[in-house]
Amino acid sequence: MNLIDGKKISLELQETIAAEVKKLKADGFKTPHLAAILVGSDGGSETYVASKIAACERVGFNSTLIRHPEYVTKEKLLQSIHELNNNPDVDGFIVQLPLPRHINEHKVIESILPTKDVDGFHPMNIGRMVLNLPCYVSATPYGIVHLLDKYKVETAGKHCVVIGRSHIVGSPLSILLAKNTPLGNCTVTLCHSKTVDLKSHTLKADILICALGSPDFVTADMVKDGVVIIDVGTTRVESTETKSGYKLKGDVKFDEVAPKCSLITPVPGGVGPMTIASLLRNTLLAAKKEMY
Amino acid sequence: MNLIDGKKISLELQETIAAEVKKLKADGFKTPHLAAILVGSDGGSETYVASKIAACERVGFNSTLIRHPEYVTKEKLLQSIHELNNNPDVDGFIVQLPLPRHINEHKVIESILPTKDVDGFHPMNIGRMVLNLPCYVSATPYGIVHLLDKYKVETAGKHCVVIGRSHIVGSPLSILLAKNTPLGNCTVTLCHSKTVDLKSHTLKADILICALGSPDFVTADMVKDGVVIIDVGTTRVESTETKSGYKLKGDVKFDEVAPKCSLITPVPGGVGPMTIASLLRNTLLAAKKEMY
Numbered sequence: 001m002n003l004i005d006g007k008k009i010s011l012e013l014q015e016t017i018a019a020e021v022k023k024l025k026a027d028g029f030k031t032p033h034l035a036a037i038l039v040g041s042d043g044g045s046e047t048y049v050a051s052k053i054a055a056c057e058r059v060g061f062n063s064t065l066i067r068h069p070e071y072v073t074k075e076k077l078l079q080s081i082h083e084l085n086n087n088p089d090v091d092g093f094i095v096q097l098p099l100p101r102h103i104n105e106h107k108v109i110e111s112i113l114p115t116k117d118v119d120g121f122h123p124m125n126i127g128r129m130v131l132n133l134p135c136y137v138s139a140t141p142y143g144i145v146h147l148l149d150k151y152k153v154e155t156a157g158k159h160c161v162v163i164g165r166s167h168i169v170g171s172p173l174s175i176l177l178a179k180n181t182p183l184g185n186c187t188v189t190l191c192h193s194k195t196v197d198l199k200s201h202t203l204k205a206d207i208l209i210c211a212l213g214s215p216d217f218v219t220a221d222m223v224k225d226g227v228v229i230i231d232v233g234t235t236r237v238e239s240t241e242t243k244s245g246y247k248l249k250g251d252v253k254f255d256e257v258a259p260k261c262s263l264i265t266p267v268p269g270g271v272g273p274m275t276i277a278s279l280l281r282n283t284l285l286a287a288k289k290e291m292y
Numbered sequence: 293m294n295l296i297d298g299k300k301i302s303l304e305l306q307e308t309i310a311a312e313v314k315k316l317k318a319d320g321f322k323t324p325h326l327a328a329i330l331v332g333s334d335g336g337s338e339t340y341v342a343s344k345i346a347a348c349e350r351v352g353f354n355s356t357l358i359r360h361p362e363y364v365t366k367e368k369l370l371q372s373i374h375e376l377n378n379n380p381d382v383d384g385f386i387v388q389l390p391l392p393r394h395i396n397e398h399k400v401i402e403s404i405l406p407t408k409d410v411d412g413f414h415p416m417n418i419g420r421m422v423l424n425l426p427c428y429v430s431a432t433p434y435g436i437v438h439l440l441d442k443y444k445v446e447t448a449g450k451h452c453v454v455i456g457r458s459h460i461v462g463s464p465l466s467i468l469l470a471k472n473t474p475l476g477n478c479t480v481t482l483c484h485s486k487t488v489d490l491k492s493h494t495l496k497a498d499i500l501i502c503a504l505g506s507p508d509f510v511t512a513d514m515v516k517d518g519v520v521i522i523d524v525g526t527t528r529v530e531s532t533e534t535k536s537g538y539k540l541k542g543d544v545k546f547d548e549v550a551p552k553c554s555l556i557t558p559v560p561g562g563v564g565p566m567t568i569a570s571l572l573r574n575t576l577l578a579a580k581k582e583m584y
Contacts, residue, residue, distance in 0.1 A: 106425055123419025130418050130467070131459055133398060157488040165470055167423055175422070175467070178457055178482045185486040187493065190470045194477040196449040201479065 001258050004230075004265045006143075009150050010273035014059055017280050021060040024287070032287035033062040034118065034279075035084050035093035039077065039103070040070035045096045052094070055276045061283060064090070074103050078111050085113045092118030092136075092286035094279070115292040118282035121168075130175055134291045136282045141173040143274025144209065144230050145183050151263055153207065153228050156185035161201050163218070163251070164211035165192040169232050173209060198222070210251035220256040229257065229264040232271050248272075293550050296522075296557040298435075301442050302565035306351055309572050313352040316579070324579035325354040326410065326571075327376050327385035331369065331395070332362035337388045344386075347568045353575060356382070366395050370403050377405040384410030384428075384578035386571070407584040410574035413460075422467055426583045428574045433465040435566025436501065436522050437475050443555055445499065445520050448477035453493050455510070455543070456503035457484040461524050465501060490514070502543035512548040521549065521556040524563050540564075 056063035114124035120138035128135035164170035178188040202222045211232035233251030250267030348355035406416035412430035420427035456462035470480040494514045503524035525543030542559030
């Protein structure tokens, strides 16, 4: 069994991006610029946005954080998005989710220019992904495909089973891996809460993607020897082992499953670290206008 | 074994649409209006467009056919689309595919307003489909889901195997059937040209969608007893049995496979007749502004 080191691959990707930014600047091009809109002051969202801003600094991007109070009106938020859409210095921007309940997330996302939607959540980017056209792929699916690529996991003709059909992981990933592309060409089975006899499917998987958010759900009897497992689950569970009083748990019962795997991502340190690197990559692509 | 009668279901759907149009008109609403752009004079395209126009008349829609010569410039074609986008009397329109080689189909499709894209080919509509948001679903995938519904085929928890990942059938259908909706909730496996040991997958299918375009490809040894089969294939093969000198063949070796099926679509007369009814339905939804 070998571990997939997401932290290492993420840092390597960030170093590649930093080197390219340095070259762009030396060649007289503008500095890539990512903006983030943060509504309210949820602890999780504050942390995520802060780490995105810090990552921008690390790779040499400019960044802007725009804050709105929890009670911001939809109109005011849309105005803010409109300004970023029309600001030629901003190459891409994100609206940190979740938004307060009084605001329709889909309306907000659709108001972002697809050309600046570096989160890849706009229907236009998702549709282009389905059609194999240039687009921003969202962070977690891209991060997973990148990990498989870096660890030279053959995907063509392999049977990939995805558990979980969320809009941000399972569903787009099942589409990406089935496509006729060098990092795709898997036979993909998408399983979910309505799947009957899940184990009969997971036992067939050459590559198993666990993205259901249920700690220790996947057990050793559910997988075959030599499987490659990507564990996307990151559930906070209480723990007496850590100072914070909690730890992150994946969807896979790691201790008993890992020995059967040829490759597996740990939690934390697997898929998680890839998401920020993926966002930076999309922003660089936006600055270079490579997608639209 | 029972046949799925696509012709009958299509006529029923068209009658429902006609009744609703009659009511809309009686209530003083405008008449739904579908426009079609036809470039060149390919025999197949001429036939398809003519049957769409005829179907409009049957259900009481207005229709407009706009013709361009084979050598039309991209600019001229886009101008034509721009005019339909801005014509408030036109509820929806289609650009008949394929287009001549000198014109980029994707650029043309993306220039159609998503709100008028009743073919459901625009990335915005495909992305919205993935996200379970209101959208125009393209004709063949919608037609198939409608057939399964009308024949009361239970989909929730069933294993559906789709052979073929085309942008207009296999790929969108695999997405639709896996979604958390009353007509979805299948466990879906998407197979294609790179799939290894296809038979091991098809033998597991409760519902088998054949959309690869290879006559007689699916044989009796590839399916289990009681399977529901939707045959999307329509390949013209030479024939001495017909006056025209050819006949349409499905992807399924019907004579030997049909006895094992609980339900199966014939070719012709299965999926084919559904496509025009689906297009009319999207146009009615556009006229009623139910999607955007």
